[in-house]
Amino acid sequence: MKKIVVILLISIQGFSQNFDYKNYGNLLAKYVSSNGNVNYELLQKNAAELNQVIIGFESNYPTKSWAKEEILAYYINAYNVYTLKKVVDNYPTKSIKNINNAWDDKFIVLGKKKVSLSYIEHGILRKMNEPRIHFAINCASFSCPQLANVPYLPATLDTQLDKAARNFINDGSKNSITTDEIKISEIFNWFSSDFKTTSSDIIDYINKYAAVKVEANAKVRYLKYNWSLNE
Incomplete structure (x- = not known):
């Protein structure tokens, strides 16, 4: 039993050994609210903190030796942090x-x-x-x-992605879901091939996470997509 526990701990720890998301996590906690709104004005005033996080991403990017969960977590976080960078470098703006x-x-x-x-x-x-990356x-x-105010981590990635899917699909400001009609985000249209292509496939996917079964x-x-800045 002790050997099994040790092996499990090593496996879990091994997922996170290639990248330390501590600085990124601190940045998110400081500038992103629990509902995903970003204080771009304050972040721009403290852009050195963001740039330091960027240096971390640049200096340690995935190689072929990384596990799939590590690569996924890295690039999800990278996409989000570089999006922050793009907006901060061009702030103020009403929309990306x-x-x-x-x-x-x-x-x-x-x-x-x-x-x-x-x-x-x-x-x-x-x-x-x-497809949950969307x-x-x-x-x-x-x-x-919404932008999560904690990093996506390899060891908890599956749980975090499930939570993100559930939160988004059941968010009434993003989607409206009833048993006989769904009014859903353009994300499901733009990336329909990722979720499958027919309406019934989309409904099957929605039903994995929706509180109301369709x-x-x-x-x-x-x-219609609202491109107003998330601040």
Whole structure:
């Protein structure tokens, strides 16, 4: 029994040995509220703290030796922290969409490569066959899933992603769900191939997490996306 416990502890600890999210966690706790709103004005005044966190991400990025959970956690957190960086560097702004080339600017340094937010989302995360990433990455906008004020960690990633999916799908400001009709985020439309393609597939996916169970023949409508800054 003792050997099993020791092996389990080593396995759990091994997930987090490649990256220390302490500084990022402190940043989130200080500048992001429990409902995901960001104090961009204060964060901009203390941009050195954000830049220090960025240095940590730049100096220790995933290699082939990292476990899948470690890679997923890193790039989810990276997407979110670099989105903060993009907004802070262009603040004040009413929307990230007002920032020129926000998603395609190659301002993120990964070793010898410079990549964009779009590359992290579409070139890495979406290729990892984990649709729940869409509830974890935050595009600095009101209609986005809220920015968690704690880091995603490899050892707790599955639980955190389930929570993010449940919170987003049952958030009445993002989706409206009844038994015979769902009015849902454009995220389910934009990335339908990640959730499957037909309406019934979307309903099946929604029903995994929704507090209200939706009928298979329910109407599916998509809500207009609100790109106002999440502050």
